[in-house]
Amino acid sequence: MLRSISYCPHCGEHSLQSDSSKSWRCARCDFLWYQNTAAAVAAIIVQADEILFAVRAGAPQAGKLDLPGGFVDNDESAEESLLRELDEELGLKNVQPKYLCSFPNTYPFAGIEYKTLDLIYWIELRQRPRLQAADDVAAIRWLHPDAVPMEAVAFDSVRRALGYFRANRKRLQIA
Ligand SMILES: [Zn+2]
Structure with a gap:
């Protein structure tokens, strides 16, 4: 869905990783971001x-x-x-x-x-x-x-x- 998005919206590091089909988690600061239906x-x-x-x-x-x-x-x-x-x-x-x-x-x-x-x-x-x-x-x-x-x-x-x-x-x- 958002393969090109990899920067964490919270800490700004290049550390955002897919966590599920609709969520991403930052490996550095643990920020969790959902894109719900x-x-x-x-x-x-x-x-x-x-x-x-x-x-x-x-x-x-x-x-x-x-x-x-x-x-x-x-x-x-x-x-x-x-x-x-x-x-x-x-x-x-x-x-x-x-x-x-x-x-x-x-x-x-x-x-x-x-x-x-x-x-x-x-x-x-x-x-x-x-x-x-x-x-x-x-x-x-x-x-x-x-x-x-x-x-x-x-x-x-x-x-x-x-x-x-x-x-x-x-x-x-x-x-
Ligand atoms: Zn982060």
Whole structure:
């Protein structure tokens, strides 16, 4: 995950060694540093028989299809985080997300592979809203869930969430 990082953030010596899959220990001062899984949220927004995809504006995977969402901030609940992201990225307000499932993901950014746990919610809209792509969303695309080009989907967690959604939409009484 962080093979290139070997200097201790505490004593500054070249003595940081991998201690587990997510921790490093300084051989000189015993400083212990964790890089834990980050929480992230995303929404499958359904209207009629199509799902909203956010085309990624920037790295990683610029131009690929993603679900709207993002990283959970410090001291924020998953629901607060999702409502904030939907407003920031789409201008979408006044929705009631329901929890669907979660999948792990790897998010490479600026030379570091961040491990995330993506919490996926779903939202059903009665009407197609007027939305404005902003923040890290370049454009909005509505696609039928059976017609999503999987090679154009940005992340493994999103591909797995789409599979879960397709397999469970009848049971969940999603249109
Ligand atoms: Zn040290």
